[in-house]
């Protein structure tokens with residue numbers, strides 16, 4: 001929509017150029033030529049700028065009399081009106097007019113007053129201080145005059161635009177101002193003061209509009225239906241006079257932004273809200289402290305004090321702060337919304353508390369205050385936008401989705417960030433951490449990216465959960481970025497934002513960006529590859545092949561599954577004639593070579609290790625037997641996509657009925673179907689013969705998300721199921737997000753009244769490791785020898801013990817390959833273990849693991865010296881049971897039976 005245009009030849013549009021114009025100083029006959037547009041210049045103490053501005057305007061190569069300049073002065077005290085009056089009348093080639101306002105000075109109101117006076121159908125607004133080069137005026141007005149666009153923005157933030165002479169803080173303010181407006185409108189320089197538009201558009205500007213950002217008001221009033229173009233300008237800081245932009249204007253801007261986004265603000269509301277909040281803080285903090293000191297524990301104390309403060313806040317807010325938006329009696333739907341916001345705030349605040357108390361060892365009576373602040377922020381925005389939204393001029397559906405997406409994505413990302421470092425590792429993550437302790441070119445069961453990321457993260461942040469997981473977090477952001485760009489290219493920016501929303505809340509996106517597994521970098525590389533594939537194959541851009549080579553290579557380093565996208569690309573090129581031309585050009589081959597080069601560490605590792613990894617993966621993919629498991633694949637898809645997501649995916653893949661039939665739309669469909677369908681088809685085929693892993697299909701949905709996001713607001717699709725689906729998204733998003741927040745709070749702090757169950761074997765390794773350490777110390781004391789600790793599962797036990805092991809006094813930890821059983825990478829790290837007379841502690845998650853393998857074969861008891869019985873330990877925290885762990889002590893090992 002926002003196309004960049006080059007400086008057009010204005011004379012094409014100003015056809016009435018007079019040939020008889022003279023410069024005699026006498027009333028110019030040409031002044032009677034038709035007026036085409038009006039320039040509105042607001043002034044407040046700009047006396048020194050009037051002459052230079054008008055001189056430069058009159059020097060423009062435009063037909064005399066084709067425009068007028070209307071100055072709107074707000075009571076300048078430096079003689080500005082007099083300066084303007086000197087130019088009024090007919091002694092110049094310019095038509096200059098002056099409006100002197102007598103009301104309270106305001107930039108927006110001044111401009112609107114000038115517009116009301118204007119005689120041209122097209123308006124240009126510009127500053128008086130020469131910050132906006134008058135020479136760019138023809139370029140700015142042309143797109144509106146020739147009716148190709150409704151609004152033209154003089155933009156500093158498009159190629160060719162710039163800012164000269166502004167101090168750094170002004171540049172930052174301007175950038176931040178622009179970014180804040182980004183969720184609402186797609187213009188790069190929404191805070192520009194230099195723009196042109198058709199006059200009638202101004203009538204839609206909100207009655208309440210105030211302050212500096214009239215352009216934003218204009219764009220928002222157009223509800224996204226305007227054709228907007230950005231014309232690059234070079235903004236020069238003023239050389240005469242001073243800027244009138246004050247803190248007050250910036251405050252007004254923030255308020256207008258919130259209102260335009262559909263939120264409720266007024267100074268009264270905010271300050272009353274704050275007053276109520278302060279009483280709430282006191283209630284909350286005091287009760288929390290009292291509960292803590294009476295031994296309630298972090299979770300119970302903060303939840304109880306929260307509800308006490310929230311109940312009080314709600315009654316005061318609804319009766320007082322937001323009373324205009326409240327009918328005076330308790331509205332259940334509103335109360336429900338209030339509770340929803342409160343529960344999300346509560347679950348987030350648990351994370352903040354845990355981070356401060358457990359992670360950073362801040363005393364709890366201090367930690368409660370930042371926690372309350374986080375709660376208050378969530379509550380405030382939740383109240384302003386969701387519980388008590390401004391109903392007077394609600395923004396369009398599109399803007400409402402954007403605002404909601406923005407808030408929800410922020411919440412999801414912050415939730416991850418807060419809990420990242422305080423939730424214990426799952427065994428898989430501990431396994432990949434062990435990879436990073438044995439850095440190599442590649443590994444047996446996965447390519448190396450996950451290990452490299454963990455190595456990097458832990459090098460910076462230390463060997464803790466945060467260091468391990470930060471890589472996944474960053475990968476999640478990269479995935480979002482590329483998915484947004486892909487969806488924007490396929491559809492539009494709004495679709496891009498909604499696609500990111502879906503990625504942030506659907507399980508396959510949330511979980512892969514939270515846990516540090518190979519799927520985290522895989523998702524990022526998959527999204528990046530899709531983005532470059534679309535740019536190369538559909539948009540026909542050569543440079544995209546470079547990105548593709550990089551993304552594809554890095555993706556293969558993450559997980560071999562990414563190769564499926566190569567297959568999809570091949571199919572696309574075979575079907576699509578336009579893309580087929582690439583086969584005869586060098587770019588795809590160069591990209592493939594680059595990818596191969598990046599992938600070479602894996603090839604080298606495999607050469608050194610008898611192709612172990614490649615054999616293992618292809619065996620797993622092909623030789624998995626003939627157990628029909630398609631039903632499992634469906635169940636897993638239901639889990640990673642949610643039922644709503646699955647139905648939406650089916651609809652998105654279905655042939656379009658009344659959608660866009662253009663050539664581009666057809667190619668886009670082909671792209672989406674092939675890049676989703678190909679990988680899915682392979683997973684389907686594999687599931688005909690053996691059990692799929694539940695996260696297999698996760699990346700495959702990335703290519704379909706843009707279409708699903710697009711359909712979320714498509715009014716033209718009249719299938720009733722599509723309409724009902726639209727209604728289903730809201731609860732789906734809410735339930736998903738609640739589930740993650742709840743789960744994180746549960747594993748980190750607990751939820752009062754709900755015991756830990758289901759983790760009995762696989763989680764809480766920090767506490768379990770501590771118990772095993774005590775046992776190992778006891779054995780060492782009794783025997784005088786350091787025991788060997790053997791994890792008796794494929795890798796979960798040994799790797800988790802290694803991660804949570806006391807690094808100052810590490811245990812000697814081995815895999816069960818010691819006894820000839822398969823232990824994945826441990827087979828490589830500790831290839832063989834000779835007989836020993838050192839004591840051995842076998843550790844398992846289930847009792848049978850300490851006796852034989854899963855099939856009941858391979859009884860290990862005979863190779864142990866004086867094996868003891870299997871012991872069970874109940875692991876507790878603060879007196880509450882967490883899980884169990886099993887161990888067995890022997891006084892030595894006789895060596896592998898083959899010897």
Ligand code: GDD
Nearest residue numbers: 042043044072074105106107110127128191193243244245
């Ligand atoms: N009538 C009237 N009333 N004019 C005003 C008022 C007012 O209350 N306040 C400022 N002006 C006039 C100034 O005289 C000048 O011509 C123009 O509005 C811009 O004011 P400046 O004080 O020079 O603003 P700035 O340079 O800091 O900000 C400019 O750049 C920003 C870019 O981020 C303006 O163009 C902003 O609109 C723009 O957002």
Ligand code: MN
Nearest residue numbers: 127129131238
């Ligand atoms: Mn200025």
